[in-house]
Amino acid sequence: MTENRFLPYILSFVLIVFTAFTFYMFGSMDRTEPVTASSDSSVEGESNSSSTSNGDSNEISNSIENEINSENGTIDNTITNEINGANGDIDNNIDNRINGENGDIKNTIENIINGDNAQIDNNIENHINNSSNNLIDNSITNNIEVNVDVNVTNNITNNIESSGTEEDSETENGNGDENGNGVQNGEGNGNGEGNGEGTNGEDTPETVWGVDSASITTDEMLMCVRENFGDPEVWARYLRDKDGVSYGLRQDEVELLHSNDIDIMVIWNHFEDATGYEKGQSQANEAIEEAREFGIPEGVAIFANVEPIYPIDSGFLLGWYETLAESEYESGVYGIFHPDRDLYIAYEAAAEENPDLMENNYVWTSSPNHGITTEDNAPDYNPEAPEGSLIAGWQYGIDAETCNIDTNHFDSNVFDALWSNE
Structure with missing residues (x-):
């Protein structure tokens, strides 16, 4: 009788232990683990x-x-x-x-x-x-x-x-490349020859693939790009050295790129405060003078490099554009033209003050950023920029450690404003 009296308690204890074990096993099955498949037959x-x-x-x-x-x-x-x-x-x-x-x-x-x-x-x-x-x-x-x-x-x-x-x-x-950036050593300067006519014609493509770089272009660097990424038709480079940031374009680079049928896009990055009409005007005049001394032909666009950390307003953009518009060169602006960015907002404000800017100033946008790719695996052309703007190109991938380049689609709009060897 005593044993029968304790039997319900014993059965209850066994049931509790069994229930707890069952919940533990099913709970373990739900945990995220690496997926592993192993078989000795067709799988x-x-x-x-x-x-x-x-x-x-x-x-x-x-x-x-x-x-x-x-x-x-x-x-x-x-x-x-x-x-x-x-x-x-x-x-x-x-x-x-x-x-x-x-x-x-x-x-x-x-x-x-x-x-x-x-x-x-x-x-x-x-x-x-x-x-x-x-x-x-x-x-x-x-x-x-x-x-x-x-x-x-x-x-x-x-x-x-x-x-x-x-x-x-x-x-x-x-898309199998790593990120990084920097500059490489080089020397030399001089005057260039050529004109600002691009590759427009009856069979002009909508876009061509190309690169930009803060480093000096050499035979080895060009070979690096071709072996690892693709065959660029446009190569964007900076005017004049900027310490710790970029090396300026050299005459031997111009000859090398043109001898390989590569057009050059020209960048100006010698400012870090992009506010005020007078600031834009003075930077444009400095860029114009540098371009003349270097021998860049008329009709070529010079792109103001506006980094995302720079303060920017419509006055600077108007000063830059209107000064270049009165010169023998074309005007362009590079930056992140995302609708939430100050550059995008300032650009639309500048266009309201002077509608000619929207029609005649080239926009080189780095938005959206898809990451570095080879030419064959480049994303479909889909740049972000203010509606109605004159798009020059889309820098869709930045900072490839291999060869130290960024990757781009360049728009047919800008072909006439590149420095070609024709």
């Missing part, structure tokens, strides 16, 4: 991750690992991250390994950031061993709408140990 692995974060101090980390030991192994990974707010940090890591015949790997990463102070690290490693007829397709898209202090690093490593020939393997990489 198709698919991994998808989508994350959205709103607010400040956002962090998103994705880690995917796939291992397939089989024939006809296929891996398809897709990661989409979106951050709306300041201090965005995205870290994507994908590690794929296939041991077997006919290995196919596809990786797609899309990062969207609307905010400042962003850090994006994308790392992809693909290893295919003992196989033939391989296909690797890597695609990385970084869409950064507001780009103050943004660092993007894309690392792609493909390691194929194939039992077939090189013709059996196909590899495609999108």
Whole structure:
């Protein structure tokens, strides 16, 4: 009787322990872990991750690992991250390994950031061993709408140990370059020759691909760009040295670029306060004088470089434009022409005071920033600028550590205002 009296309590205790264990097991299954697939037969692995974060101090980390030991192994990974707010940090890591015949790997990463102070690290490693007829397709898209202090690093490593020939393997990489910037040493100056006529004609393309750089252009640098990025048709460079920031254009650069059928876009960056009509006027006069001494032909546009940290107002823009409009040169302005930026607001205000500015001043915009790419993987042409403005080009990617360049689409509008060798 005594034992029967305690039996309900014993059963209740056992039931509680069983329930707690069940909740623990199911809870563990919901925890985020690296995705791992392993098999000794034909396998198709698919991994998808989508994350959205709103607010400040956002962090998103994705880690995917796939291992397939089989024939006809296929891996398809897709990661989409979106951050709306300041201090965005995205870290994507994908590690794929296939041991077997006919290995196919596809990786797609899309990062969207609307905010400042962003850090994006994308790392992809693909290893295919003992196989033939391989296909690797890597695609990385970084869409950064507001780009103050943004660092993007894309690392792609493909390691194929194939039992077939090189013709059996196909590899495609999108956006696989790291960020950084700086200037390189160089000497020399002189006078140039040529004219301001561009490459317009009956078959004029809407845009051409090109670069800009703070470094001096050499044979080695040109080869670096062609081997790692593409074949530029326009190369933007600065007038006169600015200590610690940029090296000015040299005569031997002009000869090198023109001998390779590359047109030159001219930049002026010798100011850090872009306020006041007199300031714009004085900077324009200084740029005009420098261009004349260097031998830049009439009709070429000179672009005022307005960095995002510079104070800016409509007076400066009017002083710059109206002074250049009275000279033998054309007027242009470079900067982040995003609707929320002071430059965009000041530009529209200046155009209200003088409508000719909207029609005749060239706008070279760095908004939106998609990140550095090769020429073949450049984004579709989609610059941001005030409505009705004369767009010269779109700097869609900044600060490539390799070769020290930024990447651009240059608009057909500006072809007549480039320094060509014709």
